[in-house]
Amino acid sequence: MSEHQPSPDMSVSDTLPGKLLKAEREHQGLSRDEVATQLNLRPSLVDDLERDHYDQIPIAAYRRGYLRAYARLLGMDEKAVVGQYNAQFGTTEVERHPPAMSPSVRPPGKLGKYLFRLVSLLVIAGLIGLSYVWWQSGDYGRTSPSETSDAAAPAxxxxxxxxxxxxxxxxxxxxxxxxxxxxxxxxxxxxxxxxxxxxxxxxxxxxxxxxxxxxxxxxxxxxxxxxxxxxxxxxx
The missing domain is CATH 2.60.40 (Immunoglobulin-like)
Structure with missing residues (x-):
């Protein structure tokens, strides 16, 4: 496939990142819902990104992450899109963080360390078991009777x-x-x-x-x- 070609009449240096993403999406013939499905995001959040409305994304690192993933999906220059966000909002954005808590925490003892290791091993074993069940329930690596009987020339x-x-x-x-x-x-x-x-x-x-x-x-x-x-x- 040929290298990515940006949509016409768009300049990264003087355009908001959301406008760049929206223009490229439309240039590639993709709908907002298709993009939302591929990124596992709500369509309303994709709409906010394209309109450069970031009120619903209080943490700046998440904003940059969503913009980077969107640009990667469209085959665009991720650094350029994020750099444009930084140029437009990087010095004025205000992150909303929950109030800091400073509870008194004691370092875990030997029993706590053993329990943590035990729980970790159980989680890993559970994931391995689920992966095996998933593999067995699918068609991966299996052959149908027709394939085994006529593997050289299937109809x-x-x-x-x-x-x-x-x-x-x-x-x-x-x-x-x-x-x-x-x-x-x-x-x-x-x-x-x-x-x-x-x-x-x-x-x-x-x-x-x-x-x-x-x-x-x-x-x-x-x-x-x-x-x-x-x-x-x-x-x-």
């Missing part, structure tokens, strides 16, 4: 799609009946095989890191990508 099925994610990617994939086959963020290293009624409508974020196959053939996402998001229809 092309117009009802199936296969996606492999080399980076974290947000997707919205629906079939002809409007059924959501895959919706949300997919972690790197994962793969999905979807089945539904063609034609399929696909929206794939960070498409440069995604491999899509349909009818046993790879699909070129570059020609359907605008910015970092690919939008296309398959099986018509």
């Amino acid at each position: 092309a099925d117009p009802r199936k799609l296969t996606l492999t994610f080399n980076t974290d990617s947000w997707t919205d994939i629906r079939d002809a009946d409007g059924k959501k086959l895959l919706y949300g963020t997919n972690p790197p290293g994962s793969s999905k095989t979807l089945e539904g009624k063609p034609p399929f409508k696909l929206t794939i974020g960070k498409s440069a890191g995604v491999v899509l196959e349909y009818m046993n053939e790879p699909v070129d996402l570059k020609s359907a990508t605008r910015g970092t998001v690919a939008k296309l229809t398959l099986g018509e």
